Amino acid sequence: MIGYALTGSFCTHKASINTLKELIKTEPDIVPIMSENVYNTDTRFGKAQDLIRELEDLCHNKVIHTIKDAEPFGPARPLEMLVIAPCTGNTLAKIAHGITDTAVTMSAKAHLRQNRKLLIALASNDAMSANLCNIGTLLNRKNIYFVPMKQDDILKKPHSLVADFSRLTASFTDAMNDRQSRPLFI
Helix, strand or coil: CEEEEECCCHHHHHHHHHHHHHHHHHCCCEEEEECHHHHHCCECCECHHHHHHHHHHHHCCCCECCHHHHHHHCCCCCCCEEEEEEECHHHHHHHHCCCCCCHHHHHHHHHHCCCCEEEEEEEECCCCCCCHHHHHHHHCCCCEEECCEECCCCCCCCCCEEECHHHHHHHHHHHHCCCCCCCCEC
8 A cells, every 4th residue: 555645735736646646557555645734725726625535536545634544554554655745845844853743744754663665756945945954864864765856946936846746656666666766856
């Protein structure tokens, strides 16, 4: 079973869902996970209930959205891989510093404590400033991999990085084979 988690980079949810549809073709047993903010927040990019319904229809599993429901992803209900797509800078920082206060960070903690693989598709406006140290920290940890990323708007958001979602499926395969997809920054 694969965990597929979404955090609050709402503008990248459409790309993430499109990638999830591709991943389901080769990995049909996927459990969707959402941060509490994503689960409860309507934005200009869509309504939370519509996103929940789409994920549950695609995955044929209920969305995990509480810390309590995410905790069993350790020894009780292990995942083969956890994908966080998108992973905000906020969630990235929490994972780097061991903070567990959302369903997604609990999923990551429970998953990593079993030495299982985590694939991160970053989407952060401060990736090359406040969060650069967290990227470095997680790159040096065993079993954590990143989807290759690029600057999405060098003029308006000069510190921003966003994963190339078109490379997520290949990055998933690489991570399953204990390889970091390269080049990391494209």
